Amino acid sequence: MTAESTPAVAPAGIGFFEKWLSVWVALCIAAGVALGSALPEVFATLAAAEFANVNLIVAVLIWAMVYPMMVNVDFASLGHIADKPKGLVITIVVNWLVKPFTMAGLGVLFFEVFFADYIAPADAQQYIAGLILLGAAPCTAMVFVWSQLTRGDPNYTLVQVSVNDIIMVFAFAPIVAFLLGVTDIAVPWETLLLSVALYVVIPLAAGAVTRWRLTAGRGGDGEAVVARFTGAIKPVSIIGLLATVVLLFGFQGQVLLDRPVVIAMIAAPLLVQSYGIFAIAYAAAWAWRIPFNIAAPCALIGTSNFFELAVAVAISLFGLESGAALTTVVGVLVEVPVMLSLVAFANRTRGAFRDG
Numbered sequence: 625m626t627a628e629s630t631p632a633v634a635p636a637g638i639g640f641f642e643k644w645l646s647v648w649v650a651l652c653i654a655a656g657v658a659l660g661s662a663l664p665e666v667f668a669t670l671a672a673a674e675f676a677n678v679n680l681i682v683a684v685l686i687w688a689m690v691y692p693m694m695v696n697v698d699f700a701s702l703g704h705i706a707d708k709p710k711g712l713v714i715t716i717v718v719n720w721l722v723k724p725f726t727m728a729g730l731g732v733l734f735f736e737v738f739f740a741d742y743i744a745p746a747d748a749q750q751y752i753a754g755l756i757l758l759g760a761a762p763c764t765a766m767v768f769v770w771s772q773l774t775r776g777d778p779n780y781t782l783v784q785v786s787v788n789d790i791i792m793v794f795a796f797a798p799i800v801a802f803l804l805g806v807t808d809i810a811v812p813w814e815t816l817l818l819s820v821a822l823y824v825v826i827p828l829a830a831g832a833v834t835r836w837r838l839t840a841g842r843g844g845d846g847e848a849v850v851a852r853f854t855g856a857i858k859p860v861s862i863i864g865l866l867a868t869v870v871l872l873f874g875f876q877g878q879v880l881l882d883r884p885v886v887i888a889m890i891a892a893p894l895l896v897q898s899y900g901i902f903a904i905a906y907a908a909a910w911a912w913r914i915p916f917n918i919a920a921p922c923a924l925i926g927t928s929n930f931f932e933l934a935v936a937v938a939i940s941l942f943g944l945e946s947g948a949a950l951t952t953v954v955g956v957l958v959e960v961p962v963m964l965s966l967v968a969f970a971n972r973t974r975g976a977f978r979d980g
Contacts, residue, residue: 727759754951
C-alpha cells in the first residue's frame with residue numbers, strides 16, 4: 625500500500641484556542657506578571673519544587689502539553705518514507721542542517737551586535753541560548769494544523785513528523801550542546817540528556833503505546849479513534865501551555881516591568897528567522913517542482929517550532945527565572961500570528977506550483 629492510498633484522518637482544522645493562541649498567551653503573560661508581583665512567596669515555593677534540576681510542577685505541565693501531540697505520531701508511516709522523497713529531503717536539510725545554525729547566528733548578530741549597547745552581556749547570552757533551543761526543535765504537532773489549512777497531503781505530513789521525531793531523539797542534544805558551546809555558554813550534558821529523555825523519549829513512547837492500544841484490532845477505524853481521543857484531551861494540552869506561561873512570567877514579572885522593550889528585542893530575530901526559513905524551504909520546493917500539497921507542509925514544518933520542548937529544556941538547563949526560559953515563551957507569542965500569515969501566503973501562491 626502506498627502513502628497515497630493509506631487512509632488518514634485530517635485534523636479538524638484550527639480550533640478556537642489555536643486560532644487565538646497568541647491572545648491567550650498575552651493574557652497569561654499579564655496574569656503571570658500580576659501574580660508574580662502580588663504573590664512572590666508562592667512563586668518562590670513553586671520554584672523550589674525541583675529534583676535533578678527539573679522543576680516538577682513545570683514537568684507535569686509540559687507532559688500535559690506534549691503527550692497529546694505524540695499520540696498523533698504513527699511510526700508505521702515510516703514505511704512510506706521513500707514514496708515522496710523530495711519534500712522530505714527539504715524538510716530534513718532545513719530543519720537539521722540550516723535552521724539551528726541560522727538561529728544561533730541571528731541570536732549572536734542581534735544580541736551581540738545590534739542590541740549590544742542595550743543589554744548586559746550575561747542577559748544577551750541567555751537570550752541567545754533560548755533562541756538556539758527554539759531553532760533546534762522543529763514543530764511536531766501544530767504542523768498538522770498548518771498542513772490542513774493549506775490542504776497539504778496528510779499522509780506526507782504524518783511521515784514528515786514521524787521522521788523528525790526520530791531524528792530529534794538523537795540529534796537535538798548534540799546540536800544544542802554544540803551551538804551553546806560555540807556561543808560560550810556552558811551546558812551540563814547530563815541535564816540536557818535528561819531533558820531529552822523526559823520531554824521527547826518518554827512522551828513519544830507513551831504516545832506510541834497509547835496509539836497502539838487505540839488502534840489495535842480496529843482496522844480502518846483506528847485513525848478515527850485516535851482523532852477522537854486526541855480531540856478529547858486537547859484542552860489538557862492547552863491548559864498545560866497556558867499554565868506554564870503564567871508560571872514563567874510570574875518569575876519574570878519584575879524584569880518585564882523594568883524593561884518591557886526586551887520582548888520586542890527577543891521577537892526581532894525570531895521574526896527574521898521564521899520568514900527567512902520559510903522562504904528558503906518554499907523556494908527550494910518550487911525550484912524542485914514539488915507539488916503544492918507537499919511543498920506547503922515541508923516549508924511550514926521548518927518554520928514552526930516545537931516550543932514546548934524548548935520551554936522545558938530552557939527551564940531544566942537555566943532555570944525558571946532565566947532569560948533563556950523567557951525567550952522560549954516569547955517564541956510561543958510570536959509563532960501563531962507568523963504561521964497564520966505564512967499559511968495565507970502559501971494559499972495565495974498555490975498557482976505557482978503543480979497540483980498534488
